[in-house]
Amino acid sequence: MKYAFSNKLKIGSYVLMAVGAICLVIGFLGAPSTVEEAKEMVAAAHGDGHGGGHGEEASHDTEHEADYMKKSGHTAEADSHGADEAHGGGHDAAHDEHVFHQLQNRPWSALYVAAFFFFMISLGVLAFYAIQRAAQAGWSPLLFRVMEGITSYIVPGGIIVFVILLLSTLHFNHLFTWMDASVVEHDKLLQGKKGYLNPTFFLIRAAIFLGGWIAYRQYSRKLSLAQDKADDNSNFKKNFRISAAFLVFYLISESMMSWDWIMSLDPHWFSTLFGWYVFASMFVSGITTIALITIYLKSKGYLPEVNNSHIHDLAKFMFGISIFWTYLWFSQFMLIWYANIPEEVTYFVTRIEDYKLPFFGMLAMNFIFPLLVLMNSDYKRVNWFVVMAGIVILFGHYMDIFNMVMPATVGENWYLGIPEIGGILFFAGLFIYWVFNALTKEELTPKRNPFIEESRHFHY
DSSP: OBOOOOHHHHHHHHHHHHHHHHHHHHHHHHSOSSHHHHHHHHHHHTTSGGGTTHHHHHHHHHHHHHHHHHHTTOOTTTOTTHHHHHTSHHHHHHHHHHHHHHHHHHHHHHHHHHHHHHHHHHHHHHHHHHHHHHHTOSSOGGGHHHHHHHHTTHHHHHHHHHHHHHHHHTTSOOSOGGGOHHHHHTOHHHHHTTTTSOHHHHHHHHHHHHHHHHHHHHHHHHHHHHHHHOSSSHHHHHHHHHHHHHHHHHHHHHHHHHHHHTGGGSTTOOOTTHHHHHHHHHHHHHHHHHHHHHHHHHHTTOOTTOOHHHHHHHHHHHHHHHHHHHHHHHHHHHHHHHHOOHHHHHHHHHHHHHOHHHHHHHHIIIIIHHHHHHSSTGGGGOHHHHHHHHHHHHHHHHHHHHHHHHHHHTTTOOOSSHHHHHHHHHHHHHHHHHHHHHHTSSBSSOSSOTTHHHHHTOOO
């Protein structure tokens, strides 16, 4: 049966994009244009909700650091900035400019978090799809068209993320501090990383990653559709081989992507687990989205051959990868906390001190909630239960990306406000429109996949 894009869903996606775009524009217009405006915004936010106390903390830190500079003997002869910093004036000016850049970053960060989150969903689905192809899984062919529909978003989503990265290299924002030559000039650690962290090589890598992911998706989709019209299994075998090869490229490129696009926002910090950690987040988000869209299509009379055993398997993956994500989160956190090395623990100290609610809330949504809700085998077959768990998991992993990006780019000047909500709405609308439009292009059930009958009779 061929899916027909309902007018309600189409109009809903348009509304989400329109409202989201308006909120994003408001966020950009509301960003300060001068240091004085930034100081006024911080002063106005002083004492309000989460922002209360940040002004006092910043002032206290400024005085403490200025006093430290005096005691540590940083004079004009030793450091060209020493005299000003010793008297506090230069340091205050530098701090004000830093806060100004953080407030300017906020709408950019909201845009980037949402853009990357929805892009990583499609990228996670692409990995899951390639695994099913390479493993020649018998249970999942009925879901292949759903996966191919979701992975279609890699094209617009990847282009948008690349444009944001390009604008960052052109200094339209201050998301990546290592792109600022004046910062690198006074930072020996960043100078040592210039061979890898430089704008040209950064964009070349991004283009290679996106080119490889998009090329595999398009070619695999082409082979999948060709298999339906063929009289042999040659296209299926080609898809198997290309999928196995792609997984090697994916594991390497995904890790490097996570270092470039996320970890380099904190260029003084690194974790050897970070690539796996980001992979787990995108993988479970992608599988969750497959489950939600499959349940929606089935409720509308499409995918009649998909049964509760298929949903049960998707829910098992949602549960299992949530536990895997927690294992990686705890492994990264525990080792850094136990070693207590200053340049490592600062990553978590800033998040625990300034981002308590999103930090611990994300942990509850991504671990405690799936553990309690999806542990029971019977609940994995109840559609509304899987949908409820899926929505919480998706929001939890949005907060995971939020926690990765915002502390490095916005610092303590964060809120869940108009630009953040706008980013979610705009990209949710774009994602829904693009995916469901792609689903209308072909029949939702593959016809000549060698394992289609096994998938149809998948019951346990």
